[in-house]
Amino acid sequence: MNKMVGVLAMQGAYQKHIDMLQACGARAKMVRYARELDGCDALIIPGGESTTISLLLQKSALYEPLRSFAQTHPVMGACAGMIMMAEAVDDARVTPLGIMPFRALRNHYGRQVHSFVTDISLNFDEGRPFPAVFIRAPGVEKLSADINVLAEYKGEPVMLEKDGHLALSFHPELTDDKRIHAWWLKHIHLGTL
């Protein structure tokens, strides 16, 4: 398998995603410059601080290259990565990429003392709960009916899919459970697990 998944490495938990992708049998590399998107079949935008990532993307002239990449390739974003994938954000300090039709609500689940781990149900594997790690996590408001909710927490969507793009409020890379990365790779025809 020669497919390559890029992981945006401006700031945040990029190494954890690379480790997870490799554990799923995929190839992975860091992306810090537009030229490094060449040869990538998909991209992950990791968690971190969305204000920091947004600023670094502007300074590195990565907005347009990432937007056009997302028109033809699948993108996954977790936490701050989810915020960056949104069409709109409830905070002017972050300029999102507009990859998926939802509005991101920054720090929806509160400050760090309110961060938590909880079992959620994935609609592609309902029998086995997934340990979802929420860290100063964002919430979402769907802006289109044409978007699939793959998991909810207390009736609110926390995992969304559309056309191969995947956005998560929580951090699948911080557990030992590979199911979400493996499902996504298979869903976008890159994975074997």
Next chain:
Amino acid sequence: MTDLTETENTFTVKVGLAEMLKGGAIMDVTNAEQAKIAEDAGACAVMALERIPSDIRRDGGVARMSSPDMIEEIQKTVSIPVMAKCRIGHFAEAQVLEALEVDFIDESEVLTPADDVNHVYKHDFKVPFVCGATNLGEALRRIGEGAAMMRTKGEAGSGNIVEAVRHMRALQDEMRRLTTMGKEQLMAVAKDHGAPYDLVCYVAEHGKLPVPNFSAGGIATPADAALVRQLGAEAVFVGSGIFKSEDPAARAAAIVKATTHYDDPAVLLEVSRGLQGGMKGLEMSEIPEEERLAVRGW
């Protein structure tokens, strides 16, 4: 059993925030205006404190936890995580900071220690802690007490990178040495380092700490940030170096970019251009032994 799972989950969430700060710059700020400058420059978190280390050093006296009002003002101003410092061993200050819902507590040698034998038992708290270390034994003792992130100490408020380099090299060398040892040697290592045996075994197996390790104490330029990143720091704390310089906003932005592109000399050159004077800094021989902060911690 339930309690154990609860503790494990809490620790996962604490270390999780430390993971999110990787590759970033955490900046000391003393008011809301500085916090805004730091956030606008791309800081991934701010450390709220009343006096930056170089002023604490200059003023002398007892340095304590910052006033809750001042920390709260900063929390209202920025959206990034807000950290604050408590004195070594001062668990009541830590309780106040937790009630204030700061995102990280730095049990810091920069403040005057409250306990000259014990540190805070950090597993008791929901808020994560970062602690300083100058060597592997000290780092593993702090992690044993529940620290979710380590930082090598350097010499805070010095504007001199030499101690940060010394501590990062010492830590990395000691970890590398452990990976070459036989299992039968590890108990003796634990005894020599005064470190928990299970954590010594973890380092021997993985070649790194079980929590993220950042660098602090003396970073004043983009090249300083790049240097400690190349030596193994996963992110940087910048204290007096920014707001004691002549161009805080530009310097802060340059250090953020240098932290991301730490291994790209072309970017380091670009961000190093055009900066005004950096903080003056101190030669280590100018700091009397009894005034050195890095020796605080047991």
